[in-house]
Amino acid sequence: MVSTLNNINDQLHAMVSLRTGKNVATLADQMEPIQHACPVCGNVYLTRTEALKCRDKPFEDGDLTVGTIVAVPGKSSQFPPDDPWMAFIIPPDPESDSHFHRAGYRVPLFVVTAIHGEPRSPHRCVVTLVSLVGSHLTTGWTPATGEGHLALFRIDGGKHCDVDSTWIDRVKDLLVDCNPSDKMREQAKRLARIGISSDDLL
Helix, strand or coil, X not given: CHHHHHHHHHHHHHCCCCCCHHHCCCCCCCCCCCCEECCCCCCEECCHHHHHHHHCCCCXXXXXXXXXXXXXXXXXXXXXXCCCCEEEEECCCCCCXXXXXXXXXXXXXXXXXXXXXXXXXXXXXXXXXXXXXXHCCEEEEEECCCCCCCCEEECCCCCCECCCCCCHHHHHHHHHCCCCCHHHHHHHHHHHHHCCCCCCEC
């Protein structure tokens, strides 16, 4: 009999989906206090007040809307200078200590196609940006304020999203003359109408 129980015990330990002893499944305690979940992030709180406080954290959307066109100097690359999705070229600075500044930058345009929460932090507002620069679809999300990743510079004179960025000194005069072609603007409108969101960082 002892041998049979030992054999059963060995089998139970081999079955990872089974629970035994004090770990055996039981009914939930119906007298536990009712908890409240934040509808944004799903965190659970003991009181409704705590859940509401979490829910009502303001989204910092950088005043961006779907369809806003922005220049993103941090995504510079060697795109053709006459590409419709090129914002402007930051000229080389031969006096700079930075190799990148000495080379200059070709700055692409992007359009906001979605405004949403960060995949791992739903209360943090991010935007999905899309570009057709170089005739390739480039997509990804970035913080709507520009904090912690890429600075976004509006070409319509609106608020720039450039927390902690030093780009503004290099691009402010170039932004004034940035006037995308009708072709680029039409493509941007179509992309915004489609509505594209990404879980990948730009």
